Each structure stands twice: as structure tokens, then as C-alpha cells.
Amino acid sequence: xxxxxxGQGAFSAVxxxxxxxxxxxxxxxxxxxxxxxxAPIIFASPHSGRRYPSDLLSDARVAxxxxxxxxxxxxxxxxxxxxxxxxCVLAATVARAYVDLNRDPAELDPDMFDERPPHSVHxxxxxxxxxxxxxxxxxxxxxxxxxxxxxxEEAERRLTGIHLPYHAALRTLLNDTxxxxxxxxxxxxxxxxxxxxxxxxxxxxxxxxFGASCHPSVTALAEATLRRLGYRVARNTPxxxxxxxxxxxxxxxxxxxxxxxxxxxxxxxxxxxxxxSGYTRVRADMSRLAEALSAAALHKSLA
Numbered sequence: 013x014x015x016x017x018x019g020q021g022a023f024s025a026v027x028x029x030x031x032x033x034x035x036x037x038x039x040x041x042x043x044x045x046x047x048x049x050x051a052p053i054i055f056a057s058p059h060s061g062r063r064y065p066s067d068l069l070s071d072a073r074v075a076x077x078x079x080x081x082x083x084x085x086x087x088x089x090x091x092x093x094x095x096x097x098x099x100c101v102l103a104a105t106v107a108r109a110y111v112d113l114n115r116d117p118a119e120l121d122p123d124m125f126d127e128r129p130p131h132s133v134h135x136x137x138x139x140x141x142x143x144x145x146x147x148x149x150x151x152x153x154x155x156x157x158x159x160x161x162x163x164x165e166e167a168e169r170r171l172t173g174i175h176l177p178y179h180a181a182l183r184t185l186l187n188d189t190x191x192x193x194x195x196x197x198x199x200x201x202x203x204x205x206x207x208x209x210x211x212x213x214x215x216x217x218x219x220x221x222f223g224a225s226c227h228p229s230v231t232a233l234a235e236a237t238l239r240r241l242g243y244r245v246a247r248n249t250p251x252x253x254x255x256x257x258x259x260x261x262x263x264x265x266x267x268x269x270x271x272x273x274x275x276x277x278x279x280x281x282x283x284x285x286x287x288x289s290g291y292t293r294v295r296a297d298m299s300r301l302a303e304a305l306s307a308a309a310l311h312k313s314l315a
């Protein structure tokens with residue numbers, strides 16, 4: 013992704029001072045900043061990372077394309093144009109198959125490790141049971157990833173080197189944005205598999221945890237904008253929001269979090285993960301969505 017093509021003023025790679033666990037995955041995320049912050053909005057993409065550390069590849073029993081089917085393919089690129097409209101964009105660079113940034117770091121699958129996790133770890137959540145905890149057990153196409161059990165030390169290294177700095181950066185962005193505008197709006201950006209949901213399946217699902225994580229005016233504006241652009245939009249079904257929206261969405265504290273899921277079939281070939289002719293349209297429309305949210309002077313109604 014070439015920063016000169018994005019229209020933003022600054023392009024910075026930021027990493028935790030402790031460093032990630034492997035030199036070939038530095039840095040754990042990228043921060044795209046505008047020349048001037050004019051909107052209280054942060055677009056975040058926790059699942060679009062395309063860096064696959066050497067220890068993951070050497071331990072995997074599946075092909076790279078299977079690992080890549082866990083990605084929210086190119087979502088970071090789809091929303092990168094938001095910086096041209098005064099918003100920040102935070103994008104993970106490390107693959108979701110290595111560590112999932114939209115999970116509670118305590119969501120660990122005990123069957124993956126050669127010793128029992130601490131009692132404080134959330135081992136019984138639905139996501140863990142499905143193999144999709146903070147350290148995923150299965151790939152995007154449902155195959156078991158590892159040929160061996162991992163050590164808890166390996167899990168801790170991934171969480172400390174990647175998960176922790178990503179969320180520290182996101183928390184800082186939210187705090188700074190709220191201090192600047194009186195409120196902050198986080199748009200957590202994802203893509204979803206098509207899965208042959210039928211002719212009337214939504215193109216986009218907006219998740220605000222049924223109103224608990226975001227002021228209804230933000231969700232309504234996003235939905236109206238997307239419908240005007242020609243998309244079929246659903247709310248909260250089948251995705252109401254994950255760890256990120258649950259953790260940061262606090263409307264009573266003037267911090268709002270809205271999840272957006274884009275049907276992957278709109279812009280990639282789901283078999284090869286190559287961009288299709290729809291990619292250009294979707295990327296332009298996500299920039300229009302960012303423009304509409306940024307132009308709405310949300311800080312005046314949400315602060």
C-alpha cells in the first residue's frame with residue numbers, strides 16, 4: 013500500500029518499545045494520520061494483516077492459502093482513504109491466524125497448549141470452543157492450523173508483542189480524539205465470507221451491539237449512506253460486534269464503537285483472494301462513507 017496514493021499527510025509505522033516476538037513481523041500495525049484532524053473518527057482494521065511470521069509457517073500443517081482465508085482481505089486498503097477526510101486509520105500488519113486482535117487476550121483454547129492455562133483464562137467462550145480464540149486453532153476454512161501443541165510462553169509472546177501494543181495504540185487514539193473533540197467514534201472494519209447466504213443476503217452488516225456500543229445517530233448515518241450507495245445493509249445480524257466494540261463502545265462516556273462487515277464476495281475472489289473488478293468500487297464507496305461520517309460534525313451532537 014503506497015502512502016502517496018492515499019491523500020493523507022503522514023504515514024507512520026508504530027511498534028511497542030518491547031518489540032514484537034519475531035523480527036520478520038515488525039511493526040505490528042500501521043497508523044495513517046491526516047495532515048489535520050478534522051473528525052473525531054478512527055477507522056481500525058484488526059484482521060487485515062498479511063504478515064505471516066516464520067514460526068507460524070514452520071509449525072502450520074496447512075497451506076498458506078488456508079491461513080489467508082482467516083484474513084479480512086484488503087480491508088485496510090478499502091478504508092485507507094479515510095485519512096483524506098480528517099480521520100485516522102489504524103491497521104494491523106500481522107496475520108489474524110497468528111494472533112486475533114478482536115479477541116479478549118484471555119480467550120485461549122487449553123487444548124492448543126502443552127500445559128494448562130491459568131484459571132483466569134476464558135477457556136469456555138463460544139469463540140474458543142469454535143477454535144477462534146486469541147491464538148486461533150483453526151484457519152478460515154476450518155482446518156486445524158498446528159502440527160504440534162504450543163507452549164504458553166509462545167502465546168504470551170504473541171499477546172505481549174502484538175495484541176498489547178495494538179490495543180495500547182487504539183486506546184491512546186481514542187483518548188486523544190476525545191480530548192480533542194469531546195467524543196470519539198471508532199469504526200471497526202471487517203469483511204465476512206459470502207457463504208452462499210442467498211440472493212437477499214446483506215452486502216454489509218453494521219454492528220452496534222443492539223445500541224449498547226454506539227449512539228443510534230452514528231449507526232443510522234452509516235446505514236443511510238451505504239444504502240444510498242446501493243448496498244443491502246443489515247444491523248446486528250449475524251454480527252453484532254466483537255471484543256473491540258464491547259471493550260471500547262461507551263456512549264455514556266462519549267466513546268462510540270460501530271462494527272462494519274463487508275461481504276467479501278463484493279471485491280475479492282474468495283477462492284484465490286485476488287481482488288476482483290468490484291474492489292475499486294468498494295474502496296471508493298468506503299471513502300465516501302468516511303467522508304459522510306467526517307462531514308456530519310458528529311462531535312457537536314455526541315460530545
